[in-house]
Amino acid sequence: MIIENVTVATVDAAGTEYPNGHVVVGDDGRILAVGPGRSDREGPRRDGAGCLVTPGLVNTHHHLYQWATRGLALDETLFGWLTTLYPIWGRLDAEIVGAAAGAGLGWLALSGCTTSMDHHYVFPRDGGDVLAAEIEAARSIGLRFHPTRGSMDLSRKDGGLPPDHVVEDTDEALAATEAAIDRWHDPSPDAMLQIAVAPCSPFSVTTRLMEEAAVLARRKGVRLHTHLAETDDEEEFCLKQFGCTPVEYAERVGWLGDDVWLAHGVHLDDSAIARLGATGTGVAHCPSSNARLGAGSARVRELLDHGVPVGLGVDGAASQEVSHLGAEMRQALYTARLRGGPKAMGAREALRLGTMGGARCLGRQDDLGSIEVGKLADLVLWKLDGLGHEGIDDKVAALVFGPPARVDLALVGGRPVVERGELVNADADTLTAEARRAHRRLLDVS
Numbered sequence: 001m002i003i004e005n006v007t008v009a010t011v012d013a014a015g016t017e018y019p020n021g022h023v024v025v026g027d028d029g030r031i032l033a034v035g036p037g038r039s040d041r042e043g044p045r046r047d048g049a050g051c052l053v054t055p056g057l058v059n060t061h062h063h064l065y066q067w068a069t070r071g072l073a074l075d076e077t078l079f080g081w082l083t084t085l086y087p088i089w090g091r092l093d094a095e096i097v098g099a100a101a102g103a104g105l106g107w108l109a110l111s112g113c114t115t116s117m118d119h120h121y122v123f124p125r126d127g128g129d130v131l132a133a134e135i136e137a138a139r140s141i142g143l144r145f146h147p148t149r150g151s152m153d154l155s156r157k158d159g160g161l162p163p164d165h166v167v168e169d170t171d172e173a174l175a176a177t178e179a180a181i182d183r184w185h186d187p188s189p190d191a192m193l194q195i196a197v198a199p200c201s202p203f204s205v206t207t208r209l210m211e212e213a214a215v216l217a218r219r220k221g222v223r224l225h226t227h228l229a230e231t232d233d234e235e236e237f238c239l240k241q242f243g244c245t246p247v248e249y250a251e252r253v254g255w256l257g258d259d260v261w262l263a264h265g266v267h268l269d270d271s272a273i274a275r276l277g278a279t280g281t282g283v284a285h286c287p288s289s290n291a292r293l294g295a296g297s298a299r300v301r302e303l304l305d306h307g308v309p310v311g312l313g314v315d316g317a318a319s320q321e322v323s324h325l326g327a328e329m330r331q332a333l334y335t336a337r338l339r340g341g342p343k344a345m346g347a348r349e350a351l352r353l354g355t356m357g358g359a360r361c362l363g364r365q366d367d368l369g370s371i372e373v374g375k376l377a378d379l380v381l382w383k384l385d386g387l388g389h390e391g392i393d394d395k396v397a398a399l400v401f402g403p404p405a406r407v408d409l410a411l412v413g414g415r416p417v418v419e420r421g422e423l424v425n426a427d428a429d430t431l432t433a434e435a436r437r438a439h440r441r442l443l444d445v446s
Contacts, residue, residue, distance in 0.1 A: 001025045001414065002039050003381065006048025007395040010034060010371040011055050011355045015348060017396070023053055025377040029190065029413035034371050050385025051408055052395040054351060055370050056114025056378035057325045058358025061225075061263045061284035061313025064118045064134055065092055067100035068438045069318045078231045078293050078319075082161055085318060088442060090166045094128035096438040101137035103435035104317055106426055109141055111404070112326040114378040114412045115358070115368060116143055117313075119225060119263070121150025121200040122166055123176070131180060135193065142417035142425045144191075144378065146362050148198035148225050149180040151213070154206050159241065161203045170209050173199075174216060181220045189367050190376060190413065194222070201227040202249055203237045214254040223259050223363055225284075226250075229272070230264035231295045247272035256281045261361040263313065264289075265303065266296040273299065277306030282361040285353065287335040288328060289315030297335045300353075301344045311358030326382075327404045329354045347400035381409035383421075 004022035024033040024041055033039060066085075073084040101118070108116050118134060131147060138145035151173035154160030160167075168176070177197055185195040197217040199205040205226075217224045229235070229246040238246045247268065250256055258280030265276070265283040276283065285298050303310050312332055314323045329350040336345035359369025367376045382405040384398045389405065392398035399405055410418035417424050423431075 001046055002041060002043050003046045003048050003053055004038050006381070007052045008034060008371065009052060009054045009348075009351060009396050011352055012370045012372050023371060023379065025379070025411065025414045029377050029415065031371060031373055031375050031377050033373060046409070048381055050383065052382045052384055052399055053371070054380055054382065054399070055355040055368065056380050056410060056412065057112045057354045058311060058362065058368065059108060059113050059116040059313055059325050060261060060311035060358045060361045061286055061315055062104065062116060062118050063120065063316030063318070064101040064104040065089070065097045065120060065122065065130070066316035066318035067104045067435055068096050068442045070321050072318060076293070077233065078295055079161065079233045081293060081319065086162050086166055089122045090124055090163070091442055092122055092124055092127050092130060094130050094133040096442050097130040098133035098137050099434040099438035101134035102140060102426065103431045104323065105138055105141045105143055106423055106428060106431045107323055108314070108325055109143055109410060109417050109423060110407060110421070111324040112380045112382065112407050112410065114144060114380065114410055114417070115146065115362070115364070117146035117148060117196070117225070117362060119148050119150050119198050121152055121198065123168060124166070135184065138193070140426055141423065142412055142415065144412055146194050146196060148196040149177040150198040150200050151177065151209060152200045152204040153209050154204050167204070170206060173209060174212055177213065178216060178220070181222055185220070185222060187221065192413070196223040196225050198225040201234070202246060203234060207253060210253040210255065218259070223261070224255060225261055225263065226255065227264060228262040229267045230290075232267060235267050245269070245272060247275055251275065259363070261309070261311070264295070264298065266290055266298045268299060273302050273306050273308065276303065276308045280309065282309035282311065284313040284361060285310050285332055286313040286315040286320070287331045288322060289320040291335070292320055297339055299339065300332065300336050301340050309357060309360035310353055311361040312354045324404055325354065326399070329400050333400060347394070347397045350400045351396060377411050377414040379411045380407055382406070383408040
């Protein structure tokens with residue numbers, strides 16, 4: 001496929017752009033050429049008039065199962081929100097998780113996402129194979145998928161936050177995590193499916209599980225993910241339980257390094273930011289979720305200035321009901337400017353967070369995140385010539401500052417997953433009906 005007559009934002013190291021350029025996708029699903037003007041190669045051509053082509057967006061933090069519990073606990077802080085929803089999540093099963101994941105991933109694709117992770121940490125004993133259910137949902141939509149095998153083993157009776165019925169035994173959780181890696185993880189450069197290890201958070205996981213999970217991940221050569229420094233409540237919990245801040249605790253249990261990315265990172269002091277930068281530890285920035293829960297706003301400008309890999313995440317659909325990754329670029333820009341003024345972040349830096357920043361967090365920067373020869377052809381063609389974007393001549397600014405843009409085409413490894421604003425491999429009405437049934441069954445409403 002040759003996409004031409006299009007504005008190209010490569011998001012390469014130099015920030016190369018072509019106001020009227022082309023991208024050539026090879027039969028192997030990788031980028032053969034990118035440059036100005038028309039391509040002199042032979043092949044089917046796609047006219048990109050009025051469009052901007054960018055790397056596909058990378059979602060670095062999500063909880064897909066939460067699509068079944070949207071619109072609940074709307075006025076709670078994180079701890080109150082969790083306390084309300086844990087009992088409901090304890091009734092999850094594979095059918096519900098599969099329907100929720102299908103809806104969430106389909107919606108992500110329509111918002112410009114071509115690669116998504118998922119942080120799943122609730123495994124009811126009679127719920128079936130919930131991890132397999134969401135993996136199958138990702139295959140059906142066609143997205144590149146990085147599910148993490150999460151876990152919780154610190155219940156309320158032992159000083160944690162979750163109730164007893166939603167936690168696992170420590171040894172069982174570790175064994176199940178290793179089994180998931182052995183069954184599903186593909187380490188190849190063009191992998192569609194990779195697994196990471198992801199104990200949930202300091203207030204729902206024992207120190208032993210945190211330490212042994214890190215050892216397991218490094219023995220298996222996979223990445224590590226957890227929530228950290230999201231709220232003031234978490235800070236107080238860590239100071240009381242461990243006598244240190246969340247980042248100090250993470251370092252104590254072996255959770256800083258360039259194979260780790262942390263969700264949120266809102267409440268970080270100068271020394272914590274410096275440690276993340278020095279160790280190459282990434283951060284999944286979730287500005288809309290942080291705002292919805294009143295958790296605060298991450299110091300993204302300072303994180304970037306210290307060399308911290310920062311990607312974007314929509315977070316779970318029950319703490320951020322919009323779940324639109326394209327719109328999250330604008331939210332990240334606005335959040336940065338609320339903290340640091342209009343110079344704190346520009347449109348191109350926001351786009352970089354959503355593409356190369358996310359690829360770095362997931363360890364896929366050699367193959368994803370920018371439009372360069374030899375990289376995987378995970379691309380999005382954004383339609384920007386309609387009423388909502390008219391008059392914004394800078395296409396990148398139109399994408400980030402303007403209203404959510406329609407995805408005219410989304411490719412994953414050169415294969416279309418969205419065409420003319422519609423899913424290619426799934427029917428949106430069917431996904432909607434399945435998600436509706438899952439929601440009603442989980443909440444036991446007719």
